[in-house]
Amino acid sequence: MGEREIGIGLLGCGTVGTGVLEILGRNVEAVTGHTGVPIRVRKVLVRDKSKPRRVALNQDILTTSFQDILDDDSIQIVVEVMGGLEPAGEYILGAFRRGKHVVTANKELLAKRGPEIFESSRKHGVMLRFEGSVAGGIPIIKPLEECLAANRIQEVMGIINGTTNYILTKMTSEGRQFEDVLREAQEKGFAEANPSDDIEGRDAAYKLAILASIAFGTEVSPDKVYTEGITKITPLDIEYARELGFVIKLLAIGKEVDGAIEARVHPTFVPARHPLASVNDAFNAIFVRGNAVGDLMFYGRGAGDLPTGSAVVADIIDVANSILSGVPAGAIGPGFVTWNGGRKISDIDSVSTRYYIHLKVIDRPGVLASIARAFGDHEVSLESVIQKGRGQNPVGLVFVTHRVLERNVRAALRVIKDLPVVMDISNVIRVEGEA
Numbered sequence: 001m002g003e004r005e006i007g008i009g010l011l012g013c014g015t016v017g018t019g020v021l022e023i024l025g026r027n028v029e030a031v032t033g034h035t036g037v038p039i040r041v042r043k044v045l046v047r048d049k050s051k052p053r054r055v056a057l058n059q060d061i062l063t064t065s066f067q068d069i070l071d072d073d074s075i076q077i078v079v080e081v082m083g084g085l086e087p088a089g090e091y092i093l094g095a096f097r098r099g100k101h102v103v104t105a106n107k108e109l110l111a112k113r114g115p116e117i118f119e120s121s122r123k124h125g126v127m128l129r130f131e132g133s134v135a136g137g138i139p140i141i142k143p144l145e146e147c148l149a150a151n152r153i154q155e156v157m158g159i160i161n162g163t164t165n166y167i168l169t170k171m172t173s174e175g176r177q178f179e180d181v182l183r184e185a186q187e188k189g190f191a192e193a194n195p196s197d198d199i200e201g202r203d204a205a206y207k208l209a210i211l212a213s214i215a216f217g218t219e220v221s222p223d224k225v226y227t228e229g230i231t232k233i234t235p236l237d238i239e240y241a242r243e244l245g246f247v248i249k250l251l252a253i254g255k256e257v258d259g260a261i262e263a264r265v266h267p268t269f270v271p272a273r274h275p276l277a278s279v280n281d282a283f284n285a286i287f288v289r290g291n292a293v294g295d296l297m298f299y300g301r302g303a304g305d306l307p308t309g310s311a312v313v314a315d316i317i318d319v320a321n322s323i324l325s326g327v328p329a330g331a332i333g334p335g336f337v338t339w340n341g342g343r344k345i346s347d348i349d350s351v352s353t354r355y356y357i358h359l360k361v362i363d364r365p366g367v368l369a370s371i372a373r374a375f376g377d378h379e380v381s382l383e384s385v386i387q388k389g390r391g392q393n394p395v396g397l398v399f400v401t402h403r404v405l406e407r408n409v410r411a412a413l414r415v416i417k418d419l420p421v422v423m424d425i426s427n428v429i430r431v432e433g434e435a
């Protein structure tokens with residue numbers, strides 16, 4: 001009580017840190033309208049003080065020493081937007097030990113070390129907020145933890161990586177090359193410092209681990225999330241998808257099925273008329289199904305400086321208000337999720353869905369029959385088949401299956417791979433949503 005202003009120590013002044021500073025500067029009236037006192041950025045930690053910054057910044061507040069932030073008693077909130085596991089983890093735990101509250105957008109750290117970090121914040125009686133860690137500017141953590149608290153959540157599913165959605169959108173609508181669009185996403189500040197986290201699906205897996213842990217009240221560690229990225233998607237797959245009435249999206253799917261939790265991230269055929277099919281560029285969208293509220297959809301900008309800064313600054317305001325009102329940290333809101341542990345996370349083999357299967361085969365009579373027999377022997381029922389390039393060798397042969405168990409598809413493909421007429425299994429992509 002009695003605080004006349006709230007002091008911030010900002011760790012990182014890259015894409016998100018710049019967004020935070022810009023919003024605190026540009027929307028000063030809106031921010032102080034919520035807190036009643038000014039929010040002052042006291043220090044900004046960077047690696048290189050001489051680097052040009054996109055925001056006007058008093059050089060005196062730049063530092064390369066985290067100790068400067070720890071030792072500054074006018075800093076009550078540490079805002080970690082530097083990324084990576086270390087030293088970010090060490091800094092957050094250090095801030096807690098000094099009684100400082102933390103706001104972070106670091107999904108990798110929370111997904112991999114969430115239980116330890118939440119436990120430490122509880123132990124030291126300080127707050128931890130992380131709305132910016134999942135889906136950029138879209139409010140999803142607080143809605144799940146607070147607004148939907150009356151529900152048993154049955155499903156969270158959506159597009160939660162802006163970079164890969166940007167790449168797939170441009171490859172689909174403009175026929176552009178993967179590498180060229182990835183470079184553009186990096187220039188726009190959507191991509192992670194290591195963009196392989198985006199394109200290999202790990203960034204989405206970290207976010208799904210956080211979402212699923214909150215939604216299903218159990219720890220879902222990222223190594224339990226089945227993860228495939230978009231690097232194997234070819235223009236031909238995109239073309240086949242279009243012909244069959246689908247678009248390809250990188251989906252993150254968390255579902256409760258027969259008491260167990262399915263958690264998976266992979267490229268997915270989505271029917272062209274499904275609402276997720278029209279989520280383009282760096283936009284994200286998340287469906288949530290609760291047993292009382294029914295279906296909800298959250299949509300907005302999932303990456304970038306101002307959208308992510310919007311979520312981070314809202315967390316700062318939230319923590320500031322709790323400090324100002326003297327509410328004990330452990331008694332309030334997000335950041336204090338209790339994860340029960342112990343719920344079964346399903347293996348990918350036991351997932352049941354539809355599949356797009358693209359083979360390269362020798363074009364000769366009887367080929368289709370031998371492949372169809374292998375599918376039939378493993379209870380994989382086929383919905384449609386397309387053959388491209390009759391007379392050429394090899395030719396593309398594409399199947400879409402009915403809903404089947406993944407382990408049956410895998411068993412059938414082990415047999416099909418060894419058929420002398422099959423040159424290659426070019427791609428296997430799961431299909432979600434009704435046709």
Ligand code: NAP
Pocket residue numbers: 011012013014015016017045046047048049051064080081082083084086087105106107108132133134136189190191192193302303304305308
């Ligand atoms: P970024 O542009 O690479 O910026 C990182 C900043 O942290 C830079 O200012 C860098 O200093 C500083 N930094 C990094 N390591 C440091 C160290 N060891 N000591 C001191 N300073 C250090 O990253 P970003 O895109 O803003 O992402 C930051 C975090 O937000 C990550 O956890 C990311 O996953 C998350 N996030 C990003 C987005 C997005 O759209 N970009 C959206 C949501 C969440 P220098 O400037 O001196 O190099």
Ligand code: HSE
Pocket residue numbers: 133134135136160161162163164190191192198203302303304
């Ligand atoms: N690299 C992330 C993305 C940033 O592309 O979605 C937002 O978390």
